[in-house]
Amino acid sequence: MNKPIIEVKNLRKTFKIKQKNPGFFGGFSSVFKPDYKVVDAVDNISFSVDEGELLAFIGPNGAGKSTTIKILTGILYPTSGFINVLGFNPSKERQKLAYYIGSVFGQKPQLWYHLPPMDTYNLFSRIYEMESKKFRERLKFLTDTFEIEDLLKTPVRKLSLGQRMRCEIVAALLHRPKIIFLDEPTIGLDVIAKKRIRETIKYLNEEERVTIFLTSHDAGDIETLAKRTIVINQGMLIFDDSTEELKKNFIKTKIIELVLEGPTDDFRFPGGKIIEKSKYDLKIELDISRMTIEKLLNYAVENFDIKDINIFDPPMEEIISAIYQKQAN
């Protein structure tokens, strides 16, 4: 049996947010009589993560995901609660813990923008106090695995988003972390780059036995990668079970966008609900437990000239509201 590598009990984090009435006088009076609102960013959550798990930690914007990750990595101090990550208390032993964890924030790059990735890698080898021989071996292994050999000497600003993300992941893996926090690793990537990053994440988890803590707004990331999912909303934990269970109960629909050569007036497909319609564009919501995407596409191809097709997952907000509805019932 695997042992927990992350333990969180009754974690809370509150922020004091200054309130201000609009306008000049509102601003002026708040200088002399400031008014604060206390917000529970993380509200009494408990969970544990086993060694080698690939866990999705999801929720809408402002749900408390990033705050939780920042507390787990020692960036933020918790208001109360017990946290143990790899045997360390992150708020007291941040520096020691940092040797064993890696993080990739899709929107916060680690690589130096004007320099080639190799320069950042060299710097990281010194920051993580790696022996020169071990660093070279590790870098060779990672550059071969992620096929970035040709990118090492190109300034980061000249790389495509997908190439940059692979280089970012290599930067986070150089020091052989035991846990990796991935925050929106596929944000802004095209389908091919997304697939490649997902394969990379899978490889890390299965071959290197790295525990992965993944946050994403892309339901596709979660369906493809995570065996277990935690959903957090308004600072509270509202779902903690297998991703299979989440899919079975809450990700029941897909959105299919069709762009036709001709007008959409005659488009009538009984198994789907048209949620948006313009002269040549259609958005259809499909309940995949009752109807397959294949049938819809067959109907479209047989009866219309198709210019473009896009398939989307339902937005995270819809999944959350479905969870709430089920809990209320």
Next chain:
Amino acid sequence: MFQLMGADMHQIRRVFSYLGLTLEVTKLSILSAMEYRVSFLTQVVGMIINDLGLVLVWLIFFQKFTSVNGWGFPEMALLFAISTVNHSLLMIFARGAHHLGRFIARGELDYFLSYPKNVLWHACVSKTDISSIGDLIFGLGIFFLFGQPTFEKFIAFLGISIVTALIIFNFNVITQSLTFYFGNFEEAAEQMHHALLGLALYPQTSFYGGLKIVTLTVLPAFFIAAVPVQILQGFNLSLWLTLLVFWLTTSLLAVFVFQKGLRRYESGSLINVHL
């Protein structure tokens, strides 16, 4: 005894490791700036021209008036040499200290907190001001031209420049860290930094009464300008000790204000890029 020596050796190794890393990060910052050669050279040469203009004003002034309360051009030249060198050392190796308020207010400390190094060190060394290379060249030039240099005097000059650079560093850490407590103190800290530099670039014998108290406390121009010039004009142990005690005191205060404030850090969600 051996245990104590072991602990000391560990601390010394740690200091050298941080010094080595500081050089490495600064090297990367300079390399990053050199990607754009024209901008790089313009900044360096532009700063030298700017400094020359300031010194010329005083040169013309002292041709008309022999002294200001006992200070003539030699004292002003020494003052300019020390002020440009200490400020350039700070801005080349630890410009981040000057940006701490921004890092705190925008939640940009996250980046530094995710590495296994001291966060204050990492944030401070993360930025380099390229134009300050011009300041450094100018300051050294002025010292060799007008400072009647000898080997001993040059060593003292370097020592004083480093200690006073560390005092300005501490001043920046303290004022910028007030952002932790007051939410937005970046602009105020910036103003205080310029006020300190402004006061440090005038004949130090001109300050009396309330202004003198200010230069001894809130804006410690006395310690980064008056004391260094006096030491360079003739070795004085008590002045050296005064300078070192002031540096140590401000160091302790800077670490205290920053560490205490760090517990109040609220992070942020801004997108940022490491340049």
